[in-house]
Amino acid sequence: MSSPLPLTATPLTASEFAPFGDVIEPRATPTVMINQGLCARHSDLALLDFADGRAGISLFDAQARHLPHLVEMVERHPLGSQAFIPLGPWRCLVIVAADAGGVPDTPRAFVTEPGRAINLHRGVWHGVLTPLDTAGQFAVVDRIGTGPNLEEHWFERPYLIEALEV
Numbered sequence: 001m002s003s004p005l006p007l008t009a010t011p012l013t014a015s016e017f018a019p020f021g022d023v024i025e026p027r028a029t030p031t032v033m034i035n036q037g038l039c040a041r042h043s044d045l046a047l048l049d050f051a052d053g054r055a056g057i058s059l060f061d062a063q064a065r066h067l068p069h070l071v072e073m074v075e076r077h078p079l080g081s082q083a084f085i086p087l088g089p090w091r092c093l094v095i096v097a098a099d100a101g102g103v104p105d106t107p108r109a110f111v112t113e114p115g116r117a118i119n120l121h122r123g124v125w126h127g128v129l130t131p132l133d134t135a136g137q138f139a140v141v142d143r144i145g146t147g148p149n150l151e152e153h154w155f156e157r158p159y160l161i162e163a164l165e166v
Protein backbone atom coordinates (compact mmCIF):
# COMPACT_ATOMS: atom_id res chain seq x y z
CA MET A 1 0.00 0.00 0.00
CA SER A 2 1.37 3.43 -0.91
CA SER A 3 2.10 5.85 1.91
CA PRO A 4 -1.01 7.52 3.29
CA LEU A 5 -1.90 11.16 2.76
CA PRO A 6 -2.34 13.35 5.85
CA LEU A 7 -5.85 14.31 6.93
CA THR A 8 -6.62 16.50 9.93
CA ALA A 9 -9.88 16.28 11.86
CA THR A 10 -11.42 19.56 12.97
CA PRO A 11 -14.36 20.17 15.31
CA LEU A 12 -17.70 19.58 13.58
CA THR A 13 -19.69 22.74 12.92
CA ALA A 14 -23.12 22.94 11.33
CA SER A 15 -21.93 25.46 8.76
CA GLU A 16 -18.94 23.44 7.57
CA PHE A 17 -20.99 20.24 7.56
CA ALA A 18 -23.93 21.81 5.70
CA PRO A 19 -22.87 20.62 2.21
CA PHE A 20 -22.81 17.05 3.50
CA GLY A 21 -25.55 16.83 6.10
CA ASP A 22 -27.09 18.14 9.30
CA VAL A 23 -25.73 18.49 12.81
CA ILE A 24 -28.61 17.56 15.10
CA GLU A 25 -28.26 20.00 17.98
CA PRO A 26 -30.42 22.45 19.88
CA ARG A 27 -31.02 25.75 18.11
CA ALA A 28 -30.57 29.09 19.87
CA THR A 29 -34.35 29.32 20.17
CA PRO A 30 -36.59 26.27 20.52
CA THR A 31 -39.30 25.77 17.91
CA VAL A 32 -41.85 25.54 20.70
CA MET A 33 -42.02 24.93 24.43
CA ILE A 34 -44.12 21.85 25.26
CA ASN A 35 -45.10 19.72 28.23
CA GLN A 36 -46.34 22.60 30.36
CA GLY A 37 -43.24 24.59 29.48
CA LEU A 38 -40.89 21.96 30.84
CA CYS A 39 -39.47 20.80 27.52
CA ALA A 40 -37.99 22.73 24.63
CA ARG A 41 -38.84 21.15 21.28
CA HIS A 42 -36.39 21.79 18.45
CA SER A 43 -38.25 20.53 15.41
CA ASP A 44 -37.27 19.17 12.05
CA LEU A 45 -33.47 19.31 12.42
CA ALA A 46 -32.51 16.90 9.66
CA LEU A 47 -33.34 16.29 6.01
CA LEU A 48 -34.56 12.69 5.85
CA ASP A 49 -34.77 11.46 2.29
CA PHE A 50 -35.67 7.90 1.26
CA ALA A 51 -36.42 6.62 -2.24
CA ASP A 52 -38.36 3.40 -2.97
CA GLY A 53 -38.31 2.37 0.65
CA ARG A 54 -39.15 3.54 4.11
CA ALA A 55 -37.40 5.00 7.14
CA GLY A 56 -36.20 2.57 9.75
CA ILE A 57 -34.44 2.79 13.10
CA SER A 58 -31.58 0.35 13.67
CA LEU A 59 -29.01 -0.02 16.43
CA PHE A 60 -25.31 0.02 15.63
CA ASP A 61 -23.05 -1.38 18.36
CA ALA A 62 -19.71 -0.10 17.10
CA GLN A 63 -16.22 -0.93 18.32
CA ALA A 64 -13.89 1.89 19.33
CA ARG A 65 -11.43 3.27 16.81
CA HIS A 66 -8.31 5.16 17.83
CA LEU A 67 -5.87 7.67 16.41
CA PRO A 68 -3.97 7.36 14.20
CA HIS A 69 -6.94 6.37 12.06
CA LEU A 70 -6.46 5.13 8.51
CA VAL A 71 -9.22 6.14 6.08
CA GLU A 72 -9.08 3.58 3.30
CA MET A 73 -12.56 4.01 1.87
CA VAL A 74 -15.74 5.99 1.83
CA GLU A 75 -19.21 4.89 0.83
CA ARG A 76 -22.51 6.43 -0.10
CA HIS A 77 -26.19 5.51 -0.09
CA PRO A 78 -27.79 6.71 -3.33
CA LEU A 79 -31.29 5.89 -2.12
CA GLY A 80 -31.35 7.38 1.33
CA SER A 81 -30.03 9.64 4.03
CA GLN A 82 -28.43 8.16 7.17
CA ALA A 83 -28.56 9.64 10.68
CA PHE A 84 -26.36 8.51 13.57
CA ILE A 85 -27.70 9.27 17.05
CA PRO A 86 -25.32 8.33 19.88
CA LEU A 87 -27.02 6.64 22.84
CA GLY A 88 -24.33 7.98 25.13
CA PRO A 89 -21.56 10.60 25.38
CA TRP A 90 -19.48 9.24 22.55
CA ARG A 91 -17.43 11.24 20.07
CA CYS A 92 -17.09 10.18 16.46
CA LEU A 93 -14.80 10.86 13.59
CA VAL A 94 -16.97 11.91 10.64
CA ILE A 95 -15.28 11.68 7.26
CA VAL A 96 -17.14 13.12 4.29
CA ALA A 97 -16.28 14.00 0.70
CA ALA A 98 -17.91 15.91 -2.10
CA ASP A 99 -18.63 14.02 -5.30
CA ALA A 100 -16.29 14.63 -8.22
CA GLY A 101 -17.84 13.00 -11.23
CA GLY A 102 -18.93 9.84 -9.49
CA VAL A 103 -15.91 9.44 -7.23
CA PRO A 104 -15.15 11.21 -3.94
CA ASP A 105 -13.14 14.41 -3.88
CA THR A 106 -10.50 14.94 -1.19
CA PRO A 107 -12.19 13.99 2.07
CA ARG A 108 -12.87 16.25 5.05
CA ALA A 109 -12.62 14.93 8.59
CA PHE A 110 -14.53 16.22 11.58
CA VAL A 111 -14.83 15.16 15.19
CA THR A 112 -18.20 15.45 16.90
CA GLU A 113 -18.85 16.77 20.36
CA PRO A 114 -19.69 13.99 22.83
CA GLY A 115 -23.24 12.81 22.25
CA ARG A 116 -23.82 14.96 19.18
CA ALA A 117 -25.95 13.39 16.41
CA ILE A 118 -25.51 13.86 12.68
CA ASN A 119 -27.51 13.14 9.55
CA LEU A 120 -25.75 12.41 6.26
CA HIS A 121 -27.72 13.57 3.25
CA ARG A 122 -28.71 11.08 0.60
CA GLY A 123 -25.83 10.13 -1.67
CA VAL A 124 -23.07 11.86 0.30
CA TRP A 125 -19.72 10.08 0.40
CA HIS A 126 -18.81 9.23 3.99
CA GLY A 127 -16.61 7.05 6.14
CA VAL A 128 -18.33 4.34 8.13
CA LEU A 129 -19.42 4.93 11.71
CA THR A 130 -16.22 5.64 13.67
CA PRO A 131 -16.59 6.05 17.44
CA LEU A 132 -13.42 7.59 18.79
CA ASP A 133 -11.66 5.88 21.72
CA THR A 134 -14.82 4.37 23.20
CA ALA A 135 -17.13 1.71 21.79
CA GLY A 136 -20.57 3.11 21.33
CA GLN A 137 -24.19 2.29 20.60
CA PHE A 138 -25.99 4.43 18.06
CA ALA A 139 -29.54 4.63 16.83
CA VAL A 140 -29.36 4.86 13.05
CA VAL A 141 -32.22 6.28 11.00
CA ASP A 142 -31.79 5.20 7.41
CA ARG A 143 -33.56 3.55 4.50
CA ILE A 144 -35.11 0.12 4.78
CA GLY A 145 -35.77 -1.28 1.34
CA THR A 146 -34.47 -3.38 -1.50
CA GLY A 147 -32.16 -2.35 -4.28
CA PRO A 148 -28.57 -1.16 -4.38
CA ASN A 149 -28.13 1.41 -1.62
CA LEU A 150 -24.43 1.00 -0.88
CA GLU A 151 -21.64 2.20 -3.15
CA GLU A 152 -18.04 1.94 -1.88
CA HIS A 153 -14.92 3.74 -3.05
CA TRP A 154 -11.49 2.51 -1.94
CA PHE A 155 -8.84 5.21 -2.20
CA GLU A 156 -5.72 4.46 -4.25
CA ARG A 157 -3.81 6.23 -1.49
CA PRO A 158 -5.45 6.09 1.95
CA TYR A 159 -5.58 9.04 4.32
CA LEU A 160 -4.19 9.04 7.83
CA ILE A 161 -5.75 11.06 10.64
CA GLU A 162 -3.03 11.42 13.24
CA ALA A 163 -4.35 14.36 15.24
CA LEU A 164 -7.44 16.35 16.09
CA GLU A 165 -7.17 20.05 15.43
CA VAL A 166 -9.28 21.21 18.37
Ligand SMILES: NC(=O)N[C@@H](O)C(=O)O
Nearest residue numbers: 075082126127128129150
Ligand atom coordinates in the same frame (compact mmCIF):
# COMPACT_ATOMS: atom_id res chain seq x y z
N1 LIG B 1 -23.21 -0.21 6.05
C1 LIG B 1 -23.83 0.31 7.09
O1 LIG B 1 -24.95 -0.02 7.44
N2 LIG B 1 -23.19 1.29 7.77
C2 LIG B 1 -22.56 2.31 7.01
O2 LIG B 1 -23.53 2.77 6.08
C3 LIG B 1 -22.07 3.42 7.84
O3 LIG B 1 -22.16 4.57 7.37
O4 LIG B 1 -21.59 3.14 8.96
Ligand code: NI
Nearest residue numbers: 075077082128
Ligand atom coordinates in the same frame (compact mmCIF):
# COMPACT_ATOMS: atom_id res chain seq x y z
NI1 NI C 1 -23.29 4.70 5.63
